Amino acid sequence: MQEVQFITLLWLIGIIAEAMTGALCAGRKQMDLFGVVIVGCATAIGGGTLRDMLLGNYPLIWIENVHYLLAIAFASLLTVIIAPVMRYLSKLFLAIDALGLAVFSIVGAQKTLLLGFSPVVAVVMGVVTGVFGGVIRDILCNQVPLIFKKELYALVSLLTALLYILLKMYGVTEWVNLAISLTFGFGLRMLAIRYHWGMPKFDYQYNQDGQIH
Amino acid sequence: MQEVQFITLLWLIGIIAEAMTGALCAGRKQMDLFGVVIVGCATAIGGGTLRDMLLGNYPLIWIENVHYLLAIAFASLLTVIIAPVMRYLSKLFLAIDALGLAVFSIVGAQKTLLLGFSPVVAVVMGVVTGVFGGVIRDILCNQVPLIFKKELYALVSLLTALLYILLKMYGVTEWVNLAISLTFGFGLRMLAIRYHWGMPKFDYQYNQDGQIH
Amino acid sequence: MQEVQFITLLWLIGIIAEAMTGALCAGRKQMDLFGVVIVGCATAIGGGTLRDMLLGNYPLIWIENVHYLLAIAFASLLTVIIAPVMRYLSKLFLAIDALGLAVFSIVGAQKTLLLGFSPVVAVVMGVVTGVFGGVIRDILCNQVPLIFKKELYALVSLLTALLYILLKMYGVTEWVNLAISLTFGFGLRMLAIRYHWGMPKFDYQYNQDGQIH
Numbered sequence: 001m002q003e004v005q006f007i008t009l010l011w012l013i014g015i016i017a018e019a020m021t022g023a024l025c026a027g028r029k030q031m032d033l034f035g036v037v038i039v040g041c042a043t044a045i046g047g048g049t050l051r052d053m054l055l056g057n058y059p060l061i062w063i064e065n066v067h068y069l070l071a072i073a074f075a076s077l078l079t080v081i082i083a084p085v086m087r088y089l090s091k092l093f094l095a096i097d098a099l100g101l102a103v104f105s106i107v108g109a110q111k112t113l114l115l116g117f118s119p120v121v122a123v124v125m126g127v128v129t130g131v132f133g134g135v136i137r138d139i140l141c142n143q144v145p146l147i148f149k150k151e152l153y154a155l156v157s158l159l160t161a162l163l164y165i166l167l168k169m170y171g172v173t174e175w176v177n178l179a180i181s182l183t184f185g186f187g188l189r190m191l192a193i194r195y196h197w198g199m200p201k202f203d204y205q206y207n208q209d210g211q212i213h
Numbered sequence: 214m215q216e217v218q219f220i221t222l223l224w225l226i227g228i229i230a231e232a233m234t235g236a237l238c239a240g241r242k243q244m245d246l247f248g249v250v251i252v253g254c255a256t257a258i259g260g261g262t263l264r265d266m267l268l269g270n271y272p273l274i275w276i277e278n279v280h281y282l283l284a285i286a287f288a289s290l291l292t293v294i295i296a297p298v299m300r301y302l303s304k305l306f307l308a309i310d311a312l313g314l315a316v317f318s319i320v321g322a323q324k325t326l327l328l329g330f331s332p333v334v335a336v337v338m339g340v341v342t343g344v345f346g347g348v349i350r351d352i353l354c355n356q357v358p359l360i361f362k363k364e365l366y367a368l369v370s371l372l373t374a375l376l377y378i379l380l381k382m383y384g385v386t387e388w389v390n391l392a393i394s395l396t397f398g399f400g401l402r403m404l405a406i407r408y409h410w411g412m413p414k415f416d417y418q419y420n421q422d423g424q425i426h
Numbered sequence: 427m428q429e430v431q432f433i434t435l436l437w438l439i440g441i442i443a444e445a446m447t448g449a450l451c452a453g454r455k456q457m458d459l460f461g462v463v464i465v466g467c468a469t470a471i472g473g474g475t476l477r478d479m480l481l482g483n484y485p486l487i488w489i490e491n492v493h494y495l496l497a498i499a500f501a502s503l504l505t506v507i508i509a510p511v512m513r514y515l516s517k518l519f520l521a522i523d524a525l526g527l528a529v530f531s532i533v534g535a536q537k538t539l540l541l542g543f544s545p546v547v548a549v550v551m552g553v554v555t556g557v558f559g560g561v562i563r564d565i566l567c568n569q570v571p572l573i574f575k576k577e578l579y580a581l582v583s584l585l586t587a588l589l590y591i592l593l594k595m596y597g598v599t600e601w602v603n604l605a606i607s608l609t610f611g612f613g614l615r616m617l618a619i620r621y622h623w624g625m626p627k628f629d630y631q632y633n634q635d636g637q638i639h
């Protein structure tokens with residue numbers, strides 16, 4: 001089916017983009033090349049892997065088809081080489097990453113529905129797929145996960161997964177649904193970056209003495 | 214059965230209390246509302262989720278019954294609203310959290326026994342259920358897990374699970390066993406907070422040069 | 427079979443050594459004795475546990491045979507007692523740890539092949555088994571994983587797993603294969619420590635403003 005090939009292509013672009021964000025994060029922590037590859041891989045496949053482990057859905061995609069992992073490792077190493085020109089490509093890169101976020105959220109929801117889980121679980125797994133790669137990256141790089149502080153990153157993931165599921169429930173054709181959900185998710189993320197939209201922050205500085213933990 | 218309803222009610226109180234500790238921790242790191250919800254959820258269900266993933270026990274409770282997750286998300290957001298009055302409620306909150314610790318440890322051990330694992334595994338899983346929600350919370354908030362440094366937190370979990378299992382093995386009625394184990398766990402934790410009881414610390418400052426890693 | 431007993435003995439030495447690195451790391455963060463035990467256990471069994479969870483291979487070894495966990499907990503506590511003399515044993519300790527790294531990588535690859543997965547997956551799982559115990563230790567201790575920055579640690583794991591698998595594919599007897607792979611992995615790691623061999627580092631300090639995440 002054409003739409004399967006289309007979404008797979010976008011998903012491949014997404015995992016490559018995620019691998020590159022992982023590699024760059026490793027570079028900021030001055031890791032060696034092996035660290036770069038591991039953080040790149042964990043970022044790219046971490047969200048989907050956590051989703052499948054939570055659902056008990058085995059074998060994992062990258063274990064069944066190990067070529068994905070090799071492509072991700074290669075993309076991570078390539079990032080080291082092209083890092084000097086990344087600054088001139090940062091806008092392109094943000095766009096690719098936004099596309100990846102939308103694709104991951106949709107694919108995560110889609111796969112969960114296919115496994116027979118409820119729409120609410122599918123929304124949750126869309127978010128897990130969309131954002132937990134970045135969370136794992138930040139844990140490996142020993143920093144507070146950026147997606148918990150950033151311009152609508154996780155909310156874009158949730159709304160995109162929700163929109164996809166709603167349109168599917170209302171019988172919208174897969175092709176049309178993908179086009180609408182992707183455009184929505186990608187567009188919302190780009191607008192959020194452009195205008196610095198963000199969720200309200202919760203700043204709680206009382207009781208630092210560890211009494212309440 | 215009455216005791217099932219009773220322990221479920223206490224378990225619900227426990228996950229709500231855990232969600233609130235997660236939300237407050239997110240607030241200390243100035244996360245946005247989505248970060249608050251994710252850290253709240255991970256804290257509340259993280260211990261039980263890790264237990265079931267280690268045991269290979271699928272489907273996970275919160276995937277089978279997604280209402281728990283919605284209640285936890287709601288409690289996390291509510292925490293943001295009532296945060297200003299939390300300082301006046303800190304003693305009540307500590308008591309609820311102590312209750313949650315005891316309930317989690319007992320429920321973790323109970324479920325593991327029901328799945329047919331040995332008593333020793335059940336004690337380990339009682340501790341995993343009791344304390345790993347807090348460990349995951351502290352990892353997401355990028356700090357050394359407090360439970361590794363705090364007043365008898367993890368030891369209370371272990372002793373409570375152990376007591377519950379021993380009483381069960383000696384044929385004590387479930388009702389009586391729950392009453393004794395809960396009172397013991399709750400009481401020990403409150404005493405530990407009151408009198409600042411703690412385990413001996415291991416302070417090893419030699420060889421910081423990374424030779425031994 | 428003799429070689430099974432031999433590799434099991436080495437594996438036991440490996441998990442004890444890993445538990446000790448975990449306990450020492452906990453000591454550097456001034457954790458209490460319970461924290462020491464948990465970090466020790468997570469370091470010793472974390473890599474193998476993650477491997478089996480990724481492969482969906484249940485029940486986990488330390489749940490099926492809980493004696494391993496008790497031995498690891500004991501080794502972690504013992505570390506606290508013998509810590510004052512550790513400085514005089516640091517070279518012995520490094521050697522034991524290097525042996526553990528080689529054994530873990532081989533055992534991880536071996537088990538994965540036995541489960542019927544492809545050689546490439548077996549190499550990946552060799553590395554997961556060899557290095558992720560240390561990664562989990564460093565996450566629990568809230569520091570950037572040392573193995574991403576250290577003398578050929580992860581590369582030794584990969585090459586050792588690869589060598590073992592290649593020799594196995596070329597029909598080399600298990601005994602001979604183990605002897606060669608172990609000597610290679612152990613020797614390479616010791617040489618890397620001795621001569622401070624390391625992978626090239628990726629140092630990327632541009633764009634710290636969080637635009638690219």
